[in-house]
Each structure stands twice: as structure tokens, then as C-alpha cells.
Amino acid sequence: MNQTLELMHRHHSVRSYLEAPIPTETLDAILDAAWKGPTSINGQQVSLVVVQDPARRARIAEIAGGQPWIARAPVFVTVVMDFHKTTLAARKTGESQVIHESVEGFAVAAVDAGIALGNLMTAARSAGFGVVPIGGIRRDPQAMIDLLGLPPLTFPVAGVVIGRIDEDGTIKPRLPRQSFVHHEHYDNAALAAAIDDYDGTLARYWADIGRSDGLPWSQNTAQAYRSVYFPNVAPVARKQGFGFDQ
Amino acid sequence: MNQTLELMHRHHSVRSYLEAPIPTETLDAILDAAWKGPTSINGQQVSLVVVQDPARRARIAEIAGGQPWIARAPVFVTVVMDFHKTTLAARKTGESQVIHESVEGFAVAAVDAGIALGNLMTAARSAGFGVVPIGGIRRDPQAMIDLLGLPPLTFPVAGVVIGRIDEDGTIKPRLPRQSFVHHEHYDNAALAAAIDDYDGTLARYWADIGRSDGLPWSQNTAQAYRSVYFPNVAPVARKQGFGFDQ
Numbered sequence: 356m357n358q359t360l361e362l363m364h365r366h367h368s369v370r371s372y373l374e375a376p377i378p379t380e381t382l383d384a385i386l387d388a389a390w391k392g393p394t395s396i397n398g399q400q401v402s403l404v405v406v407q408d409p410a411r412r413a414r415i416a417e418i419a420g421g422q423p424w425i426a427r428a429p430v431f432v433t434v435v436m437d438f439h440k441t442t443l444a445a446r447k448t449g450e451s452q453v454i455h456e457s458v459e460g461f462a463v464a465a466v467d468a469g470i471a472l473g474n475l476m477t478a479a480r481s482a483g484f485g486v487v488p489i490g491g492i493r494r495d496p497q498a499m500i501d502l503l504g505l506p507p508l509t510f511p512v513a514g515v516v517i518g519r520i521d522e523d524g525t526i527k528p529r530l531p532r533q534s535f536v537h538h539e540h541y542d543n544a545a546l547a548a549a550i551d552d553y554d555g556t557l558a559r560y561w562a563d564i565g566r567s568d569g570l571p572w573s574q575n576t577a578q579a580y581r582s583v584y585f586p587n588v589a590p591v592a593r594k595q596g597f598g599f600d601q
Numbered sequence: 602m603n604q605t606l607e608l609m610h611r612h613h614s615v616r617s618y619l620e621a622p623i624p625t626e627t628l629d630a631i632l633d634a635a636w637k638g639p640t641s642i643n644g645q646q647v648s649l650v651v652v653q654d655p656a657r658r659a660r661i662a663e664i665a666g667g668q669p670w671i672a673r674a675p676v677f678v679t680v681v682m683d684f685h686k687t688t689l690a691a692r693k694t695g696e697s698q699v700i701h702e703s704v705e706g707f708a709v710a711a712v713d714a715g716i717a718l719g720n721l722m723t724a725a726r727s728a729g730f731g732v733v734p735i736g737g738i739r740r741d742p743q744a745m746i747d748l749l750g751l752p753p754l755t756f757p758v759a760g761v762v763i764g765r766i767d768e769d770g771t772i773k774p775r776l777p778r779q780s781f782v783h784h785e786h787y788d789n790a791a792l793a794a795a796i797d798d799y800d801g802t803l804a805r806y807w808a809d810i811g812r813s814d815g816l817p818w819s820q821n822t823a824q825a826y827r828s829v830y831f832p833n834v835a836p837v838a839r840k841q842g843f844g845f846d847q
Contacts, residue, residue, distance in 0.1 A: 356630060359608060360727055363638070364630075364637050368639065387778075391610050391772075397821070399818075405785070408785055411785065439789075443796055447797075448820050450826075453829060458834050459832070459834040461707065466714055466718065466736075471719075473638065474723070476639070476716075478605065488639050493708070504789075509787070535648055535649060536636065541751050543685075572645075573691075576690040577698070580644070581691065588705040
């Protein structure tokens with residue numbers, strides 16, 4: 356087992372940070388891990404906006420629904436789905452861009468954003484920092500667009516906090532492996548039992564770390580997903596120029 | 602600079618593989634890097650389907666529009682957006698799941714799929730294997746759904762070939778860094794010049810590797826994105842139960 360695999364197997368979120376800044380060279384090397392990542396058709400439909408200014412981080416902490424680790428840690432990186440740059444390519448060659456009006460386009464940019472986000476986390480953790488991915492910026496995507504000055508055909512889909520660890524987090528167990536890794540065919544048969552099993556595993560995990568408000572997975576997930584969760588995403592994405600009719 | 606960062610900075614696709622199988626323990630360690638990755642609200646809305654059977658890999662090569670490396674390398678992993686497992690959680694708790702009917706839900710599952718895909722690539726490369734991500738399965742997503750036996754509320758969004766390298770690939774240059782990494786605010790001013798610059802960089806890269814059919818980035822991207830590219834994605838996603846109206 357090499358160090359990279361070991362690091363990835365120990366992934367966990369950190370929500371307790373020191374204020375110490377990240378040296379510029381190190382931060383650049385972390386950002387480069389996302390820059391050098393692959394993108395669909397080499398379209399490079401992703402951008403990062405790095406926020407280090409404390410007042411602006413405090414504002415993002417607020418936008419994300421009150422997440423103080425964003426204000427505390429020195430770096431917040433927003434991962435932006437970006438069909439603005441490709442539009443400039445279209446303009447340069449006299450073509451008219453259509454991809455952003457499609458579910459396919461949204462899928463491509465979101466997957467590529469996910470690759471970039473994952474690379475940022477692995478890179479930062481390999482350099483000894485803690486991370487926590489932040490979907491909460493989608494609570495008010497328009498506020499993020501205004502804060503970061505994002506142009507049309509872009510969307511701030513997720514972010515990540517990076518900083519030096521104060522109190523380390525714990526590794527949360529996952530659903531049983533056989534419900535994640537399927538061989539040759541998707542195996543539906545054992546899923547309900549796997550969920551029952553995992554509800555028990557998580558209850559023990561919450562008890563172990565002293566979290567009395569921890570819910571079973573099925574209950575936590577069902578409560579989150581009985582609604583659209585972040586209902587501003589669709590209208591703001593449409594306002595930015597994304598479409599879903601084709 | 603640590604080994605993980607160096608590895609990520611040297612990311613490149615490999616399209617020439619040996620047929621040698623991947624030892625089960627190594628493959629498991631690679632898959633675990635995705636399994637242990639983070640997901641939004643710990644919803645775990647992603648699954649993998651690992652295909653090793655040669656006839657089935659040959660079929661995927663066909664579905665993806667004729668990509669012989671899928672048939673040649675020993676392992677193809679499909680990354681599946683998965684709101685089926687969360688639906689079982691909803692059923693268990695008596696809730697009704699709504700998230701899959703929203704752009705927010707599609708964004709969450711696609712970003713998480715991207716994180717898993719990125720983790721698979723970094724993990725496989727750290728173990729000495731080559732990889733190439735495959736979006737081409739979205740050319741005919743229904744064929745993938747049939748082949749893998751995917752249930753409703755799932756979608757095969759991308760895949761990855763993993764195998765022992767025969768002829769190694771080359772590192773393709775990216776758009777200039779300042780068009781990817783922005784500080785505090787998105788900087789629109791220099792983008793057009795960055796694209797001009799990159800069109801020249803890529804022309805030199807194509808010449809260096811002897812690819813006479815290589816296009817400038819702006820032309821390649823504009824040609825791909827003047828259409829929906831994979832128009833079956835939206836109708837098949839809707840047929841699988843995904844919605845985009847909220």
C-alpha cells in the first residue's frame with residue numbers, strides 16, 4: 356500500500372483550524388493538482404476562485420448557512436462550472452455555443468468540477484493540511500456570484516476549506532462496500548440489508564465520538580432529500596444561462 | 602513537493618495498454634479510494650460498477666463510440682449517479698424522496714461522481730497503472746443502463762479505463778494558469794489573450810507528438826459545443842426518473 360492510497364483511505368473532514376496562513380508555494384502546488392487534472396474533451400469547463408481575505412471568508416461562512424470554519428481557516432476555494440471560457444472560444448471561431456443549454460453540458464461541467472474538488476482535497480491533505488468540502492454555498496448561489504464577480508454561463512457548485520489542523524476530525528464509516536462497488540451488474544438484492552447494517556454502524560460511530568444528535572443514515576438522508584434542499588440552484592443556474600430542456 | 606502532488610501534476614491519459622490483469626488486492630485498494638471519498642450530506646449518492654469480462658468490455662468500447670482501449674485494458678469502472686440507495690432510505694423511514702427531481706440533486710450526484718472518478722484515477726496511477734477517463738458512455742446511456750442492470754434513479758455519467766501501461770501518454774498543456782486560478786474575484790480581462798496563447802501552445806504540442814489532426818483549443822471546443830454533443834443524456838436521465846423543473 357503506497358502513501359497516496361493510504362492518504363485517500365483515511366479521508367475525513369476537518370472543522371477545527373488554526374489561523375496560520377498556507378505558504379504561497381504550497382498553496383500553488385495544491386491548486387496546480389486541480390489545474391493539471393483531466394476535463395471532458397479537454398474543454399477545461401472549470402475555474403477556481405481562491406478567497407483568502409478574512410472579511411470575504413466571513414461572508415462566505417454566512418452564505419453557506421453559518422459555517423465558522425470557513426471564516427477561521429486561511430483559504431476557501433470555490434469550484435466554478437465554467438462555460439464562459441468555452442464561449443470565448445466559440446466567439447473566436449465564429450460558432451454559436453449550445454452545450455450550456457443541455458443536461459449533458461451541466462453533467463460534464465459538474466463532473467469536471469468534482470474531479471477538481473477531489474484533487475484539491477487529496478493534494479492539500481498530502482501536504483499535511485485539513486480540508487472540508489462545502490456544498491452550502493449553493494444555499495445562496497446568487498450571493499456567491501455577486502461576491503466573486505462570476506460572469507454568465509458560470510456557476511459556483513461547491514467549495515473547499517483548506518487550513519492547518521487544530522483538532523483533527525474522525526473517519527466516518529461508509530455504507531457497506533458491496534453497496535458501493537458492484538461487479539459486472541448492479542446488485543440490488545442486498546441493499547436494504549446493507550442500509551439496516553449501516554444505520555447500526557453509524558449509531559455506534561456517533562456514540563463513539565460523543566455526538567448525541569447523530570441520526571441513522573436512512574433518517575438523515577430521507578429528511579434532507581424529501582425536499583429540493585437548496586431550491587435556489589435551479590433558478591440561479593437558469594439566470595446564469597444554463598438550460599435543461601435538451 | 603511530495604509524491605502525491607508530483608503524481609497529480611503529471612496527470613495524463615493512457616490509451617495503450619497491456620492485457621495483464623490487475624491483482625485483486627490492488628484493484629480493491631484503488632476502488633476503496635473512491636469508496637472512502639466524501640459525499641454531500643454523507644448521502645453516498647454514487648456507486649461503481651466494475652466490468653472485467655472481456656466481451657462486456659468490448660461492448661462498452663462500442664457503446665462509447667469505438668474506443669479500443671476499453672476492450673484491451675483489464676478493467677473498466679462505470680461511475681453511477683445513484684439516488685436509488687437514498688430512495689430505499691426514504692422508504693425505510695416513510696418519507697417521499699424529492700431531491701432527484703431537481704437541478705440541485707443532479708448537481709450533487711454529478712459532483713460526487715466526479716470526486717469518485719478523480720479518486721479512482723489518482724489511486725490507480727499511484728499504484729503504477731495508467732488510466733483514461735471515458736465520457737463516451739453518455740453517447741448511449743440506455744445501452745449502459747441495460748448492460749449494467751442499473752435501476753431507476755441512477756445514471757452512468759462517466760467511466761475510467763485502468764490497466765498496465767504499454768505505451769505511455771504525454772502530458773497535455775492546459776489553458777494558462779491565470780485563466781483557471783482566480784484570486785478573490787473572477788478575472789475576465791485576460792481570458793481572450795490566454796486563449797490565443799493556448800491555441801499556439803497546443804499547436805506546438807500537437808507538432809511535438811506528431812499529431813497532424815490536432816486542432817487549436819478554441820476550434821476543437823467550439824466544434825464540440827455548437828451542439829448538445831451527447832443528446833441522449835437528457836431523455837434517458839428523465840426516463841430514469843431525474844427531473845430538472847425545480
